[in-house]
Amino acid sequence: DAGVIQSPRHEVTEMGQEVTLRCKPISGHDYLFWYRQTMMRGLELLIYFNNNVPIDDSGMPEDRFSAKMPNASFSTLKIQPSEPRDSAVYFCASSLSSNGANVLTFGAGSRLTVL
Amino acid sequence: GENVEQHPSTLSVQEGDSAVIKCTYSDSASNYFPWYKQELGKRPQLIIDIRSNVGEKKDQRIAVTLNKTAKHFSLHITETQPEDSAVYFCAASTGTASKLTFGTGTRLQVTL
Numbered sequence: 001d002a003g004v005i006q007s008p009r010h011e012v013t014e015m016g017q018e019v020t021l022r023c024k025p026i027s028g029h030d031y032l033f034w035y036r037q038t039m040m041r042g043l044e045l046l047i048y049f050n051n052n053v054p055i056d057d058s059g060m061p062e063d064r065f066s067a068k069m070p071n072a073s074f075s076t077l078k079i080q081p082s083e084p085r086d087s088a089v090y091f092c093a094s095s096l097s098s099n100g101a102n103v104l105t106f107g108a109g110s111r112l113t114v115l
Numbered sequence: 116g117e118n119v120e121q122h123p124s125t126l127s128v129q130e131g132d133s134a135v136i137k138c139t140y141s142d143s144a145s146n147y148f149p150w151y152k153q154e155l156g157k158r159p160q161l162i163i164d165i166r167s168n169v170g171e172k173k174d175q176r177i178a179v180t181l182n183k184t185a186k187h188f189s190l191h192i193t194e195t196q197p198e199d200s201a202v203y204f205c206a207a208s209t210g211t212a213s214k215l216t217f218g219t220g221t222r223l224q225v226t227l
Contacts, residue, residue, distance in 0.1 A: 042218070043159070043204060045214050056214060102147055102213060102214070105161075107158060108158050
């Protein structure tokens with residue numbers, strides 16, 4: 001397996017633009033997590049899914065953020081409109097419940113810069 | 116919710132010395148405690164984990180200890196090498212289907 005695949009790896013956009021980050025989890029994994037990493041706040045959980053269903057979105061900072069998982073092999077995190085304070089590295093991670101759902105494999109991350 | 120505190124924020128050791136990173140957690144129901152290593156510009160990767168039914172776990176040069184009474188756990192790296200230089204994160208969670216709460220990270224620098 002190629003691991004957790006994220007795209008784009010880097011995104012530079014202007015304030016007010018829509019940003020869509022994409023994630024393909026490891027095949028067969030039934031949990032998918034979106035984390036945000038900044039120097040100030042460290043690794044923050046934004047939302048996670050189990051079997052494509054959102055379980056906990058309490059970490060989503062505000063209504064500008066939304067996440068979907070239309071099928072077991074694809075998830076998106078959307079920011080609309082984007083703001084400079086959204087600049088961060090966004091990690092997607094997946095796990096398998098039979099291995100312990102909290103044993104995470106992270107993707108390489110998407111570095112977002114909002115000007 | 117769970118709160119995980121991690122110390123120190125930075126740690127510099129000489130090659131061959133030992134390094135210890137400590138974490139405390141707030142939720143007494145937490146029962147899973149992993150450690151992740153993140154090299155510069157890379158993704159976090161699991162290096163060792165411990166569950167609450169054991170007090171210590173070792174894997175070659177790294178070990179983790181857990182004190183559930185005091186609600187703290189520690190990462191020990193012996194015979195440090197330059198490739199150990201990275202940011203290390205501790206985390207805690209309750210149950211197998213629960214989210215991880217991460218500490219703020221420790222930047223370890225191993226000098227020659």
